[in-house]
Amino acid sequence: MLIIIGAALLFLAPIMVGVALVLPHTPDIALERRRPFQADPPSKLTWLAKVMLGALDRFLATRNVRLYSRDALENAGVRFSQAEYMVLVIAGAMVGVLVGLVIGVPAISVLLFVLAPFVGQVVLGFRAGKRRTKFDSQLGDTLQLLSGGLRAGHSILRAIDAAAAESQSPTSEEMRRVITETSLGRDLLAALNDTAERMKNEDFVWIAQAIQINREVGGNLAEVLDQVNETIRERAEIKGHIKSLAAEGKFSAYILIAMPFGIVLMLMTVNPSYMNSMFTHPLGWGMIGASVVLMTIGSLWMRKIIDLKF
Incomplete structure (x- = not known):
């Protein structure tokens, strides 16, 4: 009899376990806490x-x-x-x-x-x-990161990826875009040339050309980038000298452009009725239009004089 009861319990035990798993039971965590987060409805x-x-x-x-x-x-x-x-x-x-x-x-x-x-x-x-000016100022550090990555044994794409991770904006954004485009199947030179065109940076065009020449003929790309970096730094130094020499001309141009507006504001403050005819009479409107045209021409002329190309 005991043997029959033991066999029955052994037979019913799996069934009881299965029923206990299937039947609903009280959860350990409250239902409110198990619901997904719902943001407040938009205003x-x-x-x-x-x-x-x-x-x-x-x-x-x-x-x-x-x-x-x-x-x-x-x-x-x-x-x-x-x-x-x-x-x-x-x-x-x-x-x-x-x-x-x-x-x-x-x-x-x-x-x-x-x-x-x-x-x-x-x-x-x-x-x-x-943004382009900031990219140009970061170009020397970018070249150092690229040459350092190449000396460490990385490929040029891996070096660009490391430069994207270590650099600041906008260099990091542009380098990351190059990596994304090349990972999607675009040629590296085309991606670099597009970056140079977006940033309007002639120095970056040299970098792209150096990378392309190295891919075709071989050689130590790290040394080539170091030489390019030295050339870029020398050009940046010359740019600084030119900007310092042209600063006086720019300051004079700003004063000449702001002087008519300053005189008008001063006259309107000291004697407001003195300038009423300028804004109410047709002849005054014509004089204002002519002065705007002449000042625009003079501003463009002075900008052309102080905008030195080299």
């Missing part, structure tokens, strides 16, 4: 901004509008899409209109609204120039 302002961006993006895509191209935004280091940047420009134009209405001069509202797109382009150009 109405956020939802409205997303709708506006989506509509503007679709409009620009269908009309093939490239007012602020992707390349211009990338060169400026702006992490916005064209639609997002245009929304910022439109917001700035609306602020300019409000400023003109608050001070009671509708003409200023119209002027600021019209100038907003051009100001957006100027900002992109300024940021792109600043």
